[in-house]
Amino acid sequence: xxxxxxxxxxxxxxxxxxxxxHPEGVELVHxxxxxxxKDESLSHYSKRLFEKxxxxxxxxxxxxxxxxxxxxxFSKIRTxxxxxLVSSVSQTTEIPLKFKIALFLRLHKIIPNAIVRHENFISRxxxxxxxxNDQERMTRLLSNADAEFLKWGLDSFFRWKNTLIPKAIxxxxxxxxxxxxxxxxxxxIQDGSHFIMTNRxxxxxxxxxxxxxx
Numbered sequence: 001x002x003x004x005x006x007x008x009x010x011x012x013x014x015x016x017x018x019x020x021x022h023p024e025g026v027e028l029v030h031x032x033x034x035x036x037x038k039d040e041s042l043s044h045y046s047k048r049l050f051e052k053x054x055x056x057x058x059x060x061x062x063x064x065x066x067x068x069x070x071x072x073x074f075s076k077i078r079t080x081x082x083x084x085l086v087s088s089v090s091q092t093t094e095i096p097l098k099f100k101i102a103l104f105l106r107l108h109k110i111i112p113n114a115i116v117r118h119e120n121f122i123s124r125x126x127x128x129x130x131x132x133n134d135q136e137r138m139t140r141l142l143s144n145a146d147a148e149f150l151k152w153g154l155d156s157f158f159r160w161k162n163t164l165i166p167k168a169i170x171x172x173x174x175x176x177x178x179x180x181x182x183x184x185x186x187x188x189i190q191d192g193s194h195f196i197m198t199n200r201x202x203x204x205x206x207x208x209x210x211x212x213x214x
Contacts, residue, residue, distance in 0.1 A: 002027045003212040005060045005084070006053075008067030008074075009033075011153040012145045017064065020201040023208035028062075036149065042156040046073030062208075063088055064197050065178070066153055075166045082211060083168040086204065087194050089179050090170075091162050096180060099158065169211060171196070171204060 004027045009017045018030055031053065036045050049070070061080040063071025068088025075083055089095060170185040173192025181188065187207050189196045197204065 003060065004029060005062050005082075005208065005212075006031055006055060008061070008063040008070050010065035010067055011150050011157075013149060017197055020198065021205055021208075022201075023205040023212070026208055026212050033149065036152045036156070040152070040156065042069060042160045043073055045156065046070045047077060050074050050077050060084075060212075062086065065194065066157060069157065069160060069162075072162060072164070072166050072168075075168075076164060079167075083166055084171060084208065084211075085166075085168045086171045086197055087173060087176055087179060088170075090166055090168060091164065092160055093163075094179070094182070095157075095160075096178075169207075171207060173200070 002025055005023075006029045007018055008031050013033055018028055021028060031049075034045070034049050034052065050073075055078070057078075059078075059080050060082045061071050061074055062084040063069070064086045065088050068085040068090065071080075071083060071085065071088075072090050074080070169187070171187045171189065172179070172181055172185040173189045173194065173196045174181045175191050176194045176196075178194040189200050189203055192200050
């Protein structure tokens with residue numbers, strides 16, 4: 001019998017993010033995001049999405065980056081059997097200072113959509129990406145991004161207020177420059193960047209399989 005894990009991707013709504021993830025004995029179901037309402041909070045958005053999905057009573061949930069915050073909100077509505085947070089934060093106290101500065105400056109509000117969809121000095125500064133492969137991946141993600149969803153997601157992320165620490169299995173790259181590694185994780189991916197879901201998927205697959213053995 002295969003276990004099912006429902007997966008929430010990041011801000012880029014990238015359908016390909018889980019394509020190389022093949023955990024043994026596990027079926028992955030990629031959750032598609034709704035269109036957010038004007039000025040909708042992350043909590044309210046997550047509740048609407050959860051109600052639409054009609055997840056089974058017992059379910060497992062995986063959230064990557066921004067999807068980890070939505071997964072945390074899901075867990076407030078109905079606690080999953082297992083919650084996996086990958087390259088993410090679980091409460092507002094973990095949000096890096098650079099994002100708080102961006103919120104103060106309202107950068108996400110003043111950047112035109114045409115610029116949002118292209119790599120620029122703001123995205124490079126916030127992401128802190130230096131490796132060529134990660135720069136290329138960021139460029140590809142931005143070029144295919146839904147600019148309106150991305151700007152809403154940034155705004156809702158900046159306004160997110162959460163103090164609940166969910167019971168979660170945390171997987172994080174030790175060289176993540178977007179959400180820096182703090183050591184408070186269950187499965188550190190050595191030298192892994194923020195993009196471990198795509199470039200270290202074999203290791204993550206083994207972790208998921210290990211938590212779902214009969």
